[in-house]
Amino acid sequence: MDNLVANNTVDITPENFQQVILVDSKEKIVLVDFWAEWSEESKAVSPILAKIASENRDNLILARVDCDRQQEVAAQFGIRSLPTVMVVKDGQPVDGFAGPQAEEQIREFLSKYLPNPEDEFLAKAGEAIYEGNYAAAFPFAKQAYELNESNVNAKYMYIDCLIETGSIEVAKTLLETITMVDQDSRYQTMLGKVELAEQAAESPEIQQLTAQVEAEPDNLQVKVELAVQLQQAHKSAEALSLLFSVLQKDLNFGEAKKLMLDMVNALPDGDSLKSEYRRKVYSLLY
Secondary structure, three states: OOOHHHOOOOEEOOOOHHHHHHHHOOOOOOEEEEOOOOOHHHHHHHHHHHHHHHOOOOEEEEEEEEEOOOOOOOOOOOOOOEEEEEEEOEEEEEEEEEEOOOOHHHHHHHHHOOOOOOHHEEEEEEEHHOOOOOOHHHHHHHHHHHHHHHHHHHHHHHHHHHHOOOOOOHHHHHHHHOOHOOOHHHHHHHHHHHHHHHHHHHOOHHHHHHHHHHHHOOOOHHHHHHHHHHHHHOOHHHHHHHHHHHHHHHOOOHHHHHHHHHHHHHHHOOOHHHHHHHHHHHHHHH
């Protein structure tokens, strides 16, 4: 790529027009800013474009056209008013706008041409899910969702990870926020997963042990056995709560401490339960 755009901003002249507009636009999006010194509105838009360009050095070139000095270039694009901004891809103008725009509007306009900040995390989460490793996928899916909660793909992936790692109630709450227009086949799949997880949590073994715990609240062994069953049914919060209550009664009871630490360590990074119960166990040990 021409060294004139090494910092991803260039002033267009007849000499570099072909390189930037026709050649460089095959590698990156070229955002052409048509402006003039006498146009206060164009001078208000230009700093916004420069800011966005500085944030997207790997994906965008800002090409500035001073319409007073480069009338021939402006004429080639048929510019009739300022400010005018055009998006050039593969040597062709593909989109644009004329007139003053707020930063939020410009960012929304460019969002379909630039990668979203959450895309990298979604890709990493997707790779881990493909390998069946939801615990590894969880922190990436969570980060993607937190970066852009309106990204429905990030939301579905995060919900999937929540279900597969046992946070059923959180997953159900998020599912309720998905609007009708976004309720595609993934929505039905997530509902099905939630239903299966809840059915597993109501297994005869869990029901029997729950009844026994209610009848014998001081029976620590039964609580440990119920915690194991709940963990297998992806009810991590309930399992950890039970084990913690056992350790509060007797820190060295059977395998309770080892089970507790194993369950905590098995939780995905980024899961609030992991940090919560690490603190609680630490408070008991020290």
